[in-house]
Amino acid sequence: MNREIILMIIGMAAVTYIPRMLPFVMFKGKELPAFWQGVLKNVPYATLGALIFPAILFIQEDIWYGIIGAAAAFIAAFLGANVIVVVIGSIAVLSAYSVFF
Amino acid sequence: MGNWMVTTMGELALEKTSASEFKKGVQSGISIGIGYFPVALTFGLLAKTTGLTLGETVMMSLLVFAGASQYIALSLLVQGIGMFEIILTTFIVNIRHFLMSASLNEKSEDEPVGNKMLYSFGITDETFSVAATREGSVTTGYMLGLSLVAYSSWVVNSGVGFIVGAGLPQSLQESMSVALYAMFIGLLVPSIKGSMKVLYLAAIAAAFSSIFTLADLMSTGWAIVAATLLSAVLVEAVETLKRQGRLSRVE
Structure with a gap:
């Protein structure tokens, strides 16, 4: 193994782990002002929105791929399907789509 | 004797709950494991074409465990960009985890900080999303089960991708x-x-993230951080104002 690559990987590991770990050490939890506690509670749903769009549109060159995949997942989830069923369902729908197009 | 019985039963009960929490974590982790499969496979393949060895590829997935930044590191390596810049870029891409950990910390069970330092290694966009939308609090057992499935899939499939390459049919990938x-x-x-x-x-958040990314205002990592914060603060501010409005009307 190349020494420089190993050092690079160790550096990448350190700068990735520190932001993951620091909040648990810095904050005990529940000591922030109520407003910021509220903001942190909002973060998961906002993150999901920001992670899904616009990235899902660009999973393949054909933009319809992402749109159809998203629609399939949305319908399955809206009908109350379990997350795994949502994932497998949208893979299946896209497999069918790529057979026809 | 009586005391001894009580402690042992207490410990048993505790073990049982943390074991069942671990199991719940593993169950919730399965969809992440499936989701990581193609991403890790492709990473392994790309790492090989970049010129990394199998050991380096698996080591990166083992130690870094952050998909987007690993992909970016490969593309920077190909362009001949220096080590320091690659590490700095990794930091910028992954700083969004700070926000996620701070959010998860608010709903984490009161447990030793050492536990939290251990399971914080496993926080990714995906494990965070699953844990943060879970009902109730987040425990060490749950987080370890959840991350273990995600992590195993990530590491193993990085190696498999390197060895097998594009073994999967293109349409399935x-x-x-x-x-x-x-x-x-x-x-x-x-x-x-x-x-x-x-x-x-x-x-x-989706609207902001689309604007920031499509207008090329910032990199994907920063776009996610900025869009998330803006949306979370805006909605909270509007809600606080509404609540105050209601209170003053009552007065």
Whole structure:
């Protein structure tokens, strides 16, 4: 193994782990002002929105791929399907789509 | 004797709950494991074409465990960009985890900080999304079970991708690229059904993230951080104002 690559990987590991770990050490939890506690509670749903769009549109060159995949997942989830069923369902729908197009 | 019995039974009960928490974590981790499969496979393949060895490829997945930044590191390596810049870029891409950990910390069970330092290693966009939308609090057992499935899939499939290469049919690889996004939608939609606030949070963040990315204002990592914070603060501010308005009307 190349020494420089190993050092690079160790550096990448350190700068990735520190932001993951620091909040648990810095904050005990529940000591922030109520407003910021509220903001942190909002973060998961906002993150999901920001992670899904616009990235899902660009999973393949054909933009319809992402749109159809998203629609399939949305319908399955809206009908109350379990997350795994949502994932497998949208893979299946896209497999069918790529057979026809 | 009586005391001894009590402690042993207490410990047994404790072990049982943390074991069942671990199991719940493993169950919730399965969709992430499936979702990581094609992403890690492709990473392994790309790492090989970049010129990394199998050992280096697996080591990167083992120690870094952050997909987007690992992909970016490969593309920077190909362009001959220096080590320091690659590490700095990794930091910028992954700083969003700070926000996620701070959020998860608010709903984590009161446990030793050492436990939290251990399971914080496993926080990714995906494990965070699953844990943060879970009912109730987050425990060490749950987080370890959840991360273990995600982590194993990531590390093992990075190696498999390196060795087997594009062994999967192209059409299946393509359709599996939707898996993680389908999972995000599957996590989000049930909460949207129960709350307009969640719909606003997700829609506003999606709009900002699209604007920032498509207008090329910032890199994807920063776009996610900025869009998330803006949306979370805006919605909270509007809600606080509404609440105050209601209070003053009552007075």
